[in-house]
Amino acid sequence: DTGVSQNPRHKITKRGQNVTFRCDPISEHNRLYWYRQTLGQGPEFLTYFQNEAQLEKSRLLSDRFSAERPKGSFSTLEIQRTEQGDSAMYLCASSPTEYWSSYNEQFFGPGTRLTVL
Protein backbone atom coordinates (compact mmCIF):
# COMPACT_ATOMS: atom_id res chain seq x y z
CA ASP A 1 0.00 0.00 0.00
CA THR A 2 1.48 3.36 -1.01
CA GLY A 3 -0.83 5.60 1.00
CA VAL A 4 -0.15 7.51 4.21
CA SER A 5 -0.03 5.21 7.22
CA GLN A 6 -0.40 6.05 10.88
CA ASN A 7 0.31 4.01 13.98
CA PRO A 8 -1.24 3.22 16.29
CA ARG A 9 -4.80 3.53 15.03
CA HIS A 10 -6.17 3.80 18.56
CA LYS A 11 -4.53 4.81 21.82
CA ILE A 12 -6.09 4.87 25.26
CA THR A 13 -4.01 6.43 28.00
CA LYS A 14 -4.37 7.81 31.47
CA ARG A 15 -4.11 11.50 32.15
CA GLY A 16 -0.53 12.53 32.75
CA GLN A 17 1.04 9.85 30.59
CA ASN A 18 3.11 10.56 27.48
CA VAL A 19 2.06 9.24 24.08
CA THR A 20 3.80 9.12 20.71
CA PHE A 21 2.23 8.69 17.30
CA ARG A 22 3.94 7.84 14.05
CA CYS A 23 3.15 8.86 10.49
CA ASP A 24 4.67 7.40 7.34
CA PRO A 25 3.91 9.66 4.38
CA ILE A 26 3.77 8.70 0.72
CA SER A 27 7.42 8.12 -0.13
CA GLU A 28 7.95 10.83 -2.74
CA HIS A 29 6.09 13.52 -0.77
CA ASN A 30 8.34 16.01 0.96
CA ARG A 31 5.63 17.95 2.80
CA LEU A 32 4.03 16.43 5.88
CA TYR A 33 1.24 17.89 8.02
CA TRP A 34 -0.35 17.11 11.35
CA TYR A 35 -3.97 18.03 12.11
CA ARG A 36 -6.24 17.40 15.08
CA GLN A 37 -9.95 16.67 14.72
CA THR A 38 -12.50 16.61 17.51
CA LEU A 39 -15.98 15.13 17.21
CA GLY A 40 -18.25 17.09 14.91
CA GLN A 41 -15.51 19.47 13.78
CA GLY A 42 -13.20 19.74 10.84
CA PRO A 43 -9.47 19.12 11.16
CA GLU A 44 -7.39 21.88 12.74
CA PHE A 45 -3.83 22.47 11.60
CA LEU A 46 -1.09 21.70 14.12
CA THR A 47 2.23 21.78 12.27
CA TYR A 48 3.94 21.05 8.98
CA PHE A 49 7.31 19.94 7.68
CA GLN A 50 9.09 20.41 4.42
CA ASN A 51 11.60 17.57 4.35
CA GLU A 52 13.08 17.54 7.87
CA ALA A 53 12.43 21.21 8.60
CA GLN A 54 9.44 22.13 10.75
CA LEU A 55 8.26 25.28 9.03
CA GLU A 56 5.15 26.23 10.94
CA LYS A 57 3.48 25.47 14.24
CA SER A 58 -0.04 26.41 15.23
CA ARG A 59 -0.79 28.18 18.49
CA LEU A 60 -2.79 25.04 19.26
CA LEU A 61 0.50 23.21 19.66
CA SER A 62 1.30 23.83 23.31
CA ASP A 63 4.68 23.14 24.90
CA ARG A 64 3.47 19.64 25.71
CA PHE A 65 3.37 18.79 22.01
CA SER A 66 6.46 18.11 19.94
CA ALA A 67 6.80 16.85 16.41
CA GLU A 68 9.83 15.61 14.57
CA ARG A 69 10.66 14.40 11.11
CA PRO A 70 14.19 13.06 11.20
CA LYS A 71 15.76 12.51 7.77
CA GLY A 72 12.65 13.91 6.14
CA SER A 73 10.84 10.60 6.02
CA PHE A 74 8.45 9.46 8.79
CA SER A 75 7.26 11.83 11.48
CA THR A 76 6.39 11.45 15.14
CA LEU A 77 4.04 13.53 17.26
CA GLU A 78 4.57 13.30 21.00
CA ILE A 79 2.20 14.60 23.65
CA GLN A 80 3.61 14.86 27.13
CA ARG A 81 1.54 14.88 30.33
CA THR A 82 -1.68 14.19 28.44
CA GLU A 83 -4.89 15.93 29.47
CA GLN A 84 -8.48 14.90 28.83
CA GLY A 85 -8.77 17.80 26.39
CA ASP A 86 -6.16 16.12 24.19
CA SER A 87 -8.68 13.39 23.29
CA ALA A 88 -9.14 13.67 19.55
CA MET A 89 -8.31 12.13 16.20
CA TYR A 90 -4.78 13.04 15.12
CA LEU A 91 -4.48 13.10 11.34
CA CYS A 92 -1.33 13.11 9.27
CA ALA A 93 -1.23 14.19 5.64
CA SER A 94 1.44 14.53 2.99
CA SER A 95 1.76 16.32 -0.31
CA PRO A 96 4.32 16.57 -3.07
CA THR A 97 6.22 19.64 -4.17
CA GLU A 98 5.62 20.36 -7.81
CA TYR A 99 7.58 23.17 -9.34
CA TRP A 100 4.64 24.23 -11.50
CA SER A 101 2.16 24.50 -8.64
CA SER A 102 2.40 26.14 -5.27
CA TYR A 103 -0.64 24.36 -3.88
CA ASN A 104 -1.53 20.71 -3.84
CA GLU A 105 -4.06 18.30 -2.60
CA GLN A 106 -3.13 16.64 0.63
CA PHE A 107 -3.27 12.88 1.11
CA PHE A 108 -4.51 11.91 4.54
CA GLY A 109 -3.78 8.88 6.65
CA PRO A 110 -6.51 7.03 8.59
CA GLY A 111 -5.69 8.89 11.81
CA THR A 112 -4.83 7.92 15.37
CA ARG A 113 -7.73 8.19 17.80
CA LEU A 114 -6.51 9.22 21.24
CA THR A 115 -8.63 8.78 24.34
CA VAL A 116 -7.31 10.24 27.57
CA LEU A 117 -9.02 8.85 30.67
Add this chain to the structure above:
Amino acid sequence: SQQGEEDPQALSIQEGENATMNCSYKTSINNLQWYRQNSGRGLVHLILIRSNEREKHSGRLRVTLDTSKKSSSLLITASRAADTASYFCATGLRSNDYKLSFGAGTTVTVRA
Protein backbone atom coordinates in the same frame (compact mmCIF):
# COMPACT_ATOMS: atom_id res chain seq x y z
CA SER B 1 -10.53 29.40 14.66
CA GLN B 2 -11.81 27.75 11.52
CA GLN B 3 -11.91 29.69 8.31
CA GLY B 4 -14.74 27.95 6.53
CA GLU B 5 -18.31 27.33 7.48
CA GLU B 6 -20.44 24.76 5.67
CA ASP B 7 -24.16 24.93 5.20
CA PRO B 8 -26.26 22.94 5.87
CA GLN B 9 -24.74 21.05 8.80
CA ALA B 10 -26.63 17.93 7.76
CA LEU B 11 -28.44 16.80 4.62
CA SER B 12 -30.57 13.73 3.98
CA ILE B 13 -31.54 12.83 0.43
CA GLN B 14 -32.89 9.92 -1.58
CA GLU B 15 -30.60 7.94 -3.82
CA GLY B 16 -30.54 9.48 -7.28
CA GLU B 17 -31.22 13.00 -6.05
CA ASN B 18 -28.68 15.81 -6.17
CA ALA B 19 -26.95 17.12 -3.05
CA THR B 20 -25.78 20.69 -2.73
CA MET B 21 -23.72 22.10 0.09
CA ASN B 22 -22.19 25.51 0.55
CA CYS B 23 -19.04 26.86 2.13
CA SER B 24 -18.41 30.41 3.21
CA TYR B 25 -15.03 31.71 4.30
CA LYS B 26 -13.72 34.83 5.91
CA THR B 27 -10.50 35.98 4.26
CA SER B 28 -9.18 36.03 0.73
CA ILE B 29 -7.81 32.71 -0.44
CA ASN B 30 -5.39 31.17 -2.89
CA ASN B 31 -7.36 27.98 -3.44
CA LEU B 32 -10.30 26.04 -2.04
CA GLN B 33 -10.52 22.27 -1.77
CA TRP B 34 -13.29 19.84 -0.93
CA TYR B 35 -12.66 16.64 1.02
CA ARG B 36 -14.85 13.69 1.95
CA GLN B 37 -14.59 11.74 5.19
CA ASN B 38 -16.33 8.46 5.78
CA SER B 39 -17.23 7.72 9.38
CA GLY B 40 -14.15 7.57 11.59
CA ARG B 41 -11.69 7.53 8.70
CA GLY B 42 -9.18 9.81 7.04
CA LEU B 43 -10.08 12.46 4.51
CA VAL B 44 -10.12 11.93 0.76
CA HIS B 45 -9.46 14.82 -1.59
CA LEU B 46 -12.29 15.45 -4.06
CA ILE B 47 -11.50 18.59 -6.00
CA LEU B 48 -9.38 21.76 -5.91
CA ILE B 49 -10.43 25.11 -7.36
CA ARG B 50 -8.05 28.04 -7.67
CA SER B 51 -8.99 31.58 -6.75
CA ASN B 52 -8.99 32.61 -10.43
CA GLU B 53 -11.40 29.82 -11.41
CA ARG B 54 -15.17 29.95 -11.15
CA GLU B 55 -16.28 26.39 -11.81
CA LYS B 56 -14.78 22.91 -11.98
CA HIS B 57 -16.17 19.49 -12.69
CA SER B 58 -14.97 16.05 -11.75
CA GLY B 59 -17.23 13.12 -12.56
CA ARG B 60 -20.49 13.69 -10.65
CA LEU B 61 -19.03 16.62 -8.75
CA ARG B 62 -19.40 20.27 -9.65
CA VAL B 63 -17.74 23.01 -7.62
CA THR B 64 -18.27 26.73 -7.97
CA LEU B 65 -16.31 29.54 -6.40
CA ASP B 66 -17.45 33.13 -5.95
CA THR B 67 -14.57 35.10 -4.48
CA SER B 68 -16.64 38.29 -4.30
CA LYS B 69 -19.03 36.55 -1.93
CA LYS B 70 -16.31 34.43 -0.34
CA SER B 71 -18.32 31.31 -0.96
CA SER B 72 -18.17 27.98 -2.74
CA SER B 73 -20.67 25.25 -3.46
CA LEU B 74 -20.30 21.52 -4.03
CA LEU B 75 -22.94 19.71 -6.06
CA ILE B 76 -23.08 15.92 -6.15
CA THR B 77 -25.37 14.72 -8.92
CA ALA B 78 -27.25 11.41 -9.02
CA SER B 79 -26.25 10.55 -5.46
CA ARG B 80 -25.51 7.00 -4.37
CA ALA B 81 -25.53 5.31 -0.98
CA ALA B 82 -21.72 5.31 -1.13
CA ASP B 83 -21.78 9.13 -1.11
CA THR B 84 -22.91 9.01 2.53
CA ALA B 85 -20.11 10.86 4.32
CA SER B 86 -19.07 14.18 5.79
CA TYR B 87 -17.89 16.79 3.33
CA PHE B 88 -15.43 19.53 4.26
CA CYS B 89 -14.27 22.60 2.46
CA ALA B 90 -10.70 23.66 3.12
CA THR B 91 -8.98 26.87 2.15
CA GLY B 92 -5.38 27.59 1.33
CA LEU B 93 -4.72 31.22 2.10
CA ARG B 94 -1.51 32.08 0.25
CA SER B 95 0.59 30.55 -2.48
CA ASN B 96 3.49 29.84 -0.09
CA ASP B 97 1.30 28.77 2.83
CA TYR B 98 0.51 25.12 2.47
CA LYS B 99 -1.60 24.42 5.52
CA LEU B 100 -5.35 24.07 5.06
CA SER B 101 -8.09 25.63 7.15
CA PHE B 102 -11.18 23.42 7.33
CA GLY B 103 -14.81 24.13 8.05
CA ALA B 104 -16.95 22.01 10.37
CA GLY B 105 -18.40 20.00 7.51
CA THR B 106 -21.73 18.90 6.09
CA THR B 107 -22.93 15.40 6.94
CA VAL B 108 -24.71 13.86 3.96
CA THR B 109 -26.91 10.80 4.28
CA VAL B 110 -28.12 9.14 1.09
CA ARG B 111 -31.13 6.89 1.67
CA ALA B 112 -31.53 3.84 -0.55
